Amino acid sequence: DHLINQIAAGEVVERPASALKEIVENSLDAGATDVHIQLQEGGITLIKVSDNGCGIQKEQLSLALARHATSKIRSLNDLEQVGSLGFRGEGLASIAAVSRLTLTSRETGSDYAWQVETQEGEISAPAPAALQKGTVIEVRDVYYNTPARRKFLKTATTEFGHCDDTCKRLALAWPTVSFTFSHNGKVCWKFPIQSRQARIAAVLGESFMEEGLPVDAANGQLSLYGMIGSPTQSRSSRDAQYFFVNGRFVKDKLVSHALREAYRDVLHHERHPVYALFFTLPPDLVDVNVHPQKSEVKFRDSGAVYRLLKGAIQQVLAGTVAGAQTPSIDT
Ligand code: ADP
Ligand code: MG
Numbered sequence: 001d002h003l004i005n006q007i008a009a010g011e012v013v014e015r016p017a018s019a020l021k022e023i024v025e026n027s028l029d030a031g032a033t034d035v036h037i038q039l040q041e042g043g044i045t046l047i048k049v050s051d052n053g054c055g056i057q058k059e060q061l062s063l064a065l066a067r068h069a070t071s072k073i074r075s076l077n078d079l080e081q082v083g084s085l086g087f088r089g090e091g092l093a094s095i096a097a098v099s100r101l102t103l104t105s106r107e108t109g110s111d112y113a114w115q116v117e118t119q120e121g122e123i124s125a126p127a128p129a130a131l132q133k134g135t136v137i138e139v140r141d142v143y144y145n146t147p148a149r150r151k152f153l154k155t156a157t158t159e160f161g162h163c164d165d166t167c168k169r170l171a172l173a174w175p176t177v178s179f180t181f182s183h184n185g186k187v188c189w190k191f192p193i194q195s196r197q198a199r200i201a202a203v204l205g206e207s208f209m210e211e212g213l214p215v216d217a218a219n220g221q222l223s224l225y226g227m228i229g230s231p232t233q234s235r236s237s238r239d240a241q242y243f244f245v246n247g248r249f250v251k252d253k254l255v256s257h258a259l260r261e262a263y264r265d266v267l268h269h270e271r272h273p274v275y276a277l278f279f280t281l282p283p284d285l286v287d288v289n290v291h292p293q294k295s296e297v298k299f300r301d302s303g304a305v306y307r308l309l310k311g312a313i314q315q316v317l318a319g320t321v322a323g324a325q326t327p328s329i330d331t
Contacts, residue, residue, distance in 0.1 A: 002121035005067060005097035006146055012094040015153065016043030016142050017162035019099070022091030023137050024170050027051035028177065029084045032134060033193065036180045037167055042159030044142055052134040055107040058114045062123045065103065065116065067093040085248065092137075097121055098149065099142045105135040120145065164188070168203050169249040172242055172276060175199035200227055200276050204240060208274065213320065215277060217312035222281045222304065224312050228259075229274030231267050231320060242276040245286060250297050258306050262313035266321060279309075 013019045020043055027035045030053025040046035056064055060071070070089030095101060096118040106113035113131035117124045143150040153159060160183060171179045171191055175198070180190045191202050201209040204227075212227040229240075243255050263273055287298040299305045 002097065005093055005121060012090055013098055013142070015162060016047060016159050017166045019043070019095045019139055019142060020047050020049070020163050021166045021170070022095060023047065023049045023139070024167065025085035026091065026137075027053055027135065028170070028174055030054045030135065032177060034178045037163075037182070039160065039163055039183045041184070042156035042161075043163045044153060044156055044159055045140060047139040047142075047163075048136065050134065050136045055110070055134055056103075056105040057107040057110065058112075058126050061103060061105065061114055061116045061126050065092050065096045065101070065118060065123050095139055095142075096123075098146050099144065100140040102138040102140075103135070104129045104131050104137075106131045106133055108133070169242060172199060172203050173244050173247045173249065173278070196225075196278075204242075204274070204276055208240075212274075213316045215312055215316050217308065217315070219304070219308045221285070222279070222308050224277060224279050224308060226275065226277035228277070228313060228316060231263075231273075231317065240274040244278045245288075245297050246280055246283060247278075248288060248297070249295065251295050252297060254299070254302055254306055255309060258309035259313055262310045262317060265310075266314050266317040279305075281305075 012022065016039075020037070020039075024035060024037065027049060030051060032051035032053035034052045036048075036050040038046070038048040038050075064071075066089075068089045092101070092103070101118045102115060103117075104113055104115040113129045114126040115129035116126050143153065164181070167179065167181050171177075175191075175194050175196045178191060178193045181188050191199060194202065197209070208229060209227065211230045213230055215224060215226050215228055217224045241256075243250055243252065245252075259273060259275065263269065281299075285300045287300075
């Protein structure tokens with residue numbers, strides 16, 4: 001039902017950047033190695049994403065836009081082991097409910113590409129289209145049909161900033177994929193396929209890389225890898241805090257608390273550190289289905305996670321302080 005879809009869309013599509021996140025995550029789930037993102041007016045008038053992933057077969061095109069249709073998990077059991085970024089099957093349906101959406105795709109091995117469009121929640125029949133490979137999604141005029149939500153859209157500049165953040169987070173987590181990001185016809189940034197180190201440098205800047213402190217710690221099945229800003233480095237913006245759990249950007253109180261405590265214990269100040277940290281653990285030890293936007297997670301053993309984080313960061317920081325005692329990682 002169109003109205004129900006529009007209401008539910010509010011949870012997933014908070015702003016253009018959240019639509020963009022769902023779309024790019026689909027490209028990554030589809031195994032794309034090259035993703036092009038083109039925006040107009042901060043994504044308000046156009047979000048266009050092209051990928052070279054596996055594509056969608058003709059018969060599945062309208063299903064891809066239907067609510068709760070996902071090709072990624074089959075049962076609740078699979079949710080325990082979810083390895084894909086998407087699994088709720090509501091990303092595209094939600095976006096389609098509040099925009100004019102065009103989906104063009106060519107399944108790998110197929111001789112033809114097909115296109116469907118949505119208008120007021122109605123999905124058109126697949127029409128032949130021209131596309132070499134992969135999928136192209138065009139989302140126009142977000143919230144054109146929901147004035148109450150449209151009012152909450154900020155200026156194109158602000159919405160652009162959110163889109164830029166969102167894509168940089170994804171780019172950081174996926175150095176094995178090349179990204180091109182353009183706005184109003186101009187390329188803003190472009191990252192080739194590169195090493196994890198090189199991608200961190202590309203996103204966070206060479207100086208962060210040169211002065212930053214590498215982190216590499218593990219405890220049993222938990223591991224932590226990445227960089228934290230050196231304590232002497234000039235204070236950067238709070239936004240330069242990237243924490244990924246199994247490749248997913250996460251905002252977590254436990255994480256920020258562990259880091260803050262580590263800084264306080266070793267350096268005796270509470271400055272907000274800059275970091276790009278990648279935390280991995282077996283998928284069944286973390287619940288990613290806490291929030292529709294999947295930006296929050298629940299760890300099964302949050303104590304162990306906290307101790308590993310704090311211990312690892314303390315150890316790295318202690319190395320920068322003459323005479324400081326190196327705390328051991330105790331879990
Ligand atoms: P979810 O990602 O949770 O499965 P979505 O609504 O985001 O749900 O997408 C629905 C389905 O459409 C996906 O399960 C996938 O099969 C298909 N799909 C969407 N985007 C792409 C893409 N870029 N490449 C291939 N398949 C896609
Ligand atoms: Mg999805």
